[in-house]
Amino acid sequence: MQLVHTIVETRDTIAAARSRGLSVGFVPTMGALHAGHVSLVEAARARDGFVVVSIFVNPTQFGPQEDLAQYPRTLEADVERCEAAGVDLILAPSVQEMYPEGFATTVHVAGVMEGLEGEFRPGHFDGVATVVAKLLGIVQPDRAYSGLKDYQQLAVVRRLAVDLNLPVEVVGCPTLREPDGLALSSRNRYLSAEERAQAPALYRALQAGAEALRGGGSGQEAAARAKESLASAPRFRVQYLETVDPETLAPHPQAGLPAVLVAAAHLGETRLIDNLIVE
Numbered sequence: 001m002q003l004v005h006t007i008v009e010t011r012d013t014i015a016a017a018r019s020r021g022l023s024v025g026f027v028p029t030m031g032a033l034h035a036g037h038v039s040l041v042e043a044a045r046a047r048d049g050f051v052v053v054s055i056f057v058n059p060t061q062f063g064p065q066e067d068l069a070q071y072p073r074t075l076e077a078d079v080e081r082c083e084a085a086g087v088d089l090i091l092a093p094s095v096q097e098m099y100p101e102g103f104a105t106t107v108h109v110a111g112v113m114e115g116l117e118g119e120f121r122p123g124h125f126d127g128v129a130t131v132v133a134k135l136l137g138i139v140q141p142d143r144a145y146s147g148l149k150d151y152q153q154l155a156v157v158r159r160l161a162v163d164l165n166l167p168v169e170v171v172g173c174p175t176l177r178e179p180d181g182l183a184l185s186s187r188n189r190y191l192s193a194e195e196r197a198q199a200p201a202l203y204r205a206l207q208a209g210a211e212a213l214r215g216g217g218s219g220q221e222a223a224a225r226a227k228e229s230l231a232s233a234p235r236f237r238v239q240y241l242e243t244v245d246p247e248t249l250a251p252h253p254q255a256g257l258p259a260v261l262v263a264a265a266h267l268g269e270t271r272l273i274d275n276l277i278v279e
Contacts, residue, residue, distance in 0.1 A: 001082065001090070023047070025050070026145070027044055031056075031072070035176055037053075038085050045086050052141065053087050056091075056092065059095060060127030063122070091135075107129040109129050112152065112155040120239050125156050129156055133164065149275070185273075187271065190270040202236065202263060202267075206261045209261045211225075213257060219259055237266040241265070257278055257279055258277065261278065
């Protein structure tokens with residue numbers, strides 16, 4: 001396995017792999033890797049001959065009051081985890097490498113980025129879309145793998161790839177969860193013991209909403225059922241909990257499937273997001 005820090009090294013190494021007839025699978029991350037990230041690597045390993053992981057805490061997707069400075073940076077442990085998972089190449093660039101002096105381009109994906117996270121984290125998806133466009137241009141993978149936990153982000157990346165005619169298949173992989181249902185996230189480490197005990201209530205709320213949908217209820221009724229369930233965990237402060245269309249992410253107030261229940265809420269100082277696809 002190789003660890004590189006520059007775009008030139010990355011391209012040279014990938015070119016050598018392609019010269020051996022290997023397809024390239026790519027897993028973009030911000031590090032602080034956990035079993036969910038490993039599952040993405042395993043998905044890439046199963047389909048591609050050469051697996052690339054990027055580790056880059058992207059400053060342009062953090063708002064001024066968000067946790068950029070506190071976001072966990074665990075490169076040494078991440079490298080060990082990648083090596084154990086069979087990664088071939090890690091790209092861990094500096095901010096200067098990704099955004100050199102004079103950098104002046106922003107990628108904006110209209111529509112799918114404008115509600116939900118886009119409402120509560122203005123500018124976030126412009127940062128995501130810009131760094132993903134750069135990383136896809138650097139790595140030029142055959143397939144890029146992302147988790148379904150970040151459902152809206154996955155929709156943004158898929159739209160970006162289609163609209164910019166990028167020759168990459170964007171693969172969504174299932175959300176990995178703790179035994180009690182909490183979705184794996186690098187930010188879970190922020191939770192106190194008491195908060196961690198309450199955290200699974202978010203997934204239980206989504207399950208309650210999904211049950212309403214499967215029973216013929218409307219999307220509006222499902223969201224209300226989920227909010228009622230989450231009210232039993234009073235430490236949660238909900239930002240949004242809605243039923244949306246799986247493709248457009250527009251509100252899905254009526255009955256009918258498929259649909260996606262999406263949620264974001266603060267538990268103490270930690271912001272958790274989750275979703276449940278109902279088919």
